[in-house]
Amino acid sequence: VSNAIAPDSVIFVMDATIGQACEAQALAFKRTVDVGSVIVTKLDSRAKGGGALSAIAATRSPVVFVGTGEHIEDFEQFKVKQFVQKLLGMGDLAGLIDKVSEMSSSQDEASNAEKMRRLRQGLFTLRDFQEQFATFQELGSFSQVMAAIPGFGSLGNKNELEGRDQFRRYLTVLDSMSDSELDAADGCRLFSNCSARATRVARGSGVSEREVRTMLSQYAKLSQMVRRVGGIRGLFSADGDLKSDASAASMARLQAQVARSLDSRALQRVGGASGLQSLLRQVQRRGVAD
Numbered sequence: 001v002s003n004a005i006a007p008d009s010v011i012f013v014m015d016a017t018i019g020q021a022c023e024a025q026a027l028a029f030k031r032t033v034d035v036g037s038v039i040v041t042k043l044d045s046r047a048k049g050g051g052a053l054s055a056i057a058a059t060r061s062p063v064v065f066v067g068t069g070e071h072i073e074d075f076e077q078f079k080v081k082q083f084v085q086k087l088l089g090m091g092d093l094a095g096l097i098d099k100v101s102e103m104s105s106s107q108d109e110a111s112n113a114e115k116m117r118r119l120r121q122g123l124f125t126l127r128d129f130q131e132q133f134a135t136f137q138e139l140g141s142f143s144q145v146m147a148a149i150p151g152f153g154s155l156g157n158k159n160e161l162e163g164r165d166q167f168r169r170y171l172t173v174l175d176s177m178s179d180s181e182l183d184a185a186d187g188c189r190l191f192s193n194c195s196a197r198a199t200r201v202a203r204g205s206g207v208s209e210r211e212v213r214t215m216l217s218q219y220a221k222l223s224q225m226v227r228r229v230g231g232i233r234g235l236f237s238a239d240g241d242l243k244s245d246a247s248a249a250s251m252a253r254l255q256a257q258v259a260r261s262l263d264s265r266a267l268q269r270v271g272g273a274s275g276l277q278s279l280l281r282q283v284q285r286r287g288v289a290d
């Protein structure tokens with residue numbers, strides 16, 4: 001094929017489940033055609049993933065993309081650091097943070113500043129919750145995102161399709177709320193003081209009242225965390241970034257607060273307490289770099 005069409009670039013696609021045998025395959029291809037780069041699929045079979053990559057490294061062809069599942073969103077640009085972190089069990093939270101900051105920097109700056117100001121004050125309304133959902137929907141892998149959000153670990157247990165379905169239902173529930181409900185300083189109290197509200201929203205969105213309440217309790221956990229983190233003094237700069245010179249004591253309080261809000265599985269994913277600590281430091285450093 002290569003001789004007939006004289007391609008500009010040859011990308012060699014290989015299946016990682018063959019492990020170390022990748023090296024022989026990649027070398028054989030390289031000898032025959034001018035392989036420019038490599039795509040490795042099925043890296044979700046972790047056990048062999050590391051072996052496959054080290055084997056490919058021996059061929060000195062750059063890996064450009066990797067496949068980590070059967071769906072289109074599982075096709076990712078290969079980033080060394082993230083991949084190594086994943087292998088080391090740190091989860092892909094760093095990648096998630098990158099994506100979120102990429103997306104938020106493309107949003108309107110004024111509205112961002114306003115959002116950050118409110119977050120710093122510990123204010124997190126149902127409307128903020130709704131916006132977070134809409135953002136997360138664009139982030140790709142549902143289960144990874146969910147596992148990373150306090151109070152949502154159990155949703156991450158669902159399979160990707162079930163999870164997305166649940167996600168959509170929650171957005172419909174939020175769409176069925178009135179402006180005053182979405183913008184209330186304490187949306188949960190509003191609903192717990194008046195059960196007719198949950199009934200109305202459930203009818204409006206076609207879900208059970210129980211589901212409305214489950215979502216509200218998840219919102220409550222998240223807003224509680226925001227309130228507590230927002231209440232830590234000396235942590236954020238005026239424009240809402242984590243201060244590069246925040247005191248060790250403030251950082252420790254932040255770490256304790258986040259650890260308390262994450263469920264145990266999510267905490268494990270970031271590498272436990274020490275993993276969380278290094279992740280927060282990373283976020284802190286990012287603020288400086290930006």
Ligand SMILES: Nc1nc2c(ncn2[C@@H]2O[C@H](COP(=O)(O)OP(=O)(O)OP(=O)(O)O)[C@@H](O)[C@H]2O)c(=O)[nH]1
Pocket residue numbers: 041042043044066067068069070
């Ligand atoms: N788990 C997982 N499955 C994958 C990944 N990439 C591809 N698959 C699945 O592997 C199967 C084979 O994929 P194909 O794209 O048909 O592979 P192919 O090499 O073109 O196959 P041929 O047409 O027979 O040459 C499909 O069921 C894919 O969904 C991946 O990264 N992870």
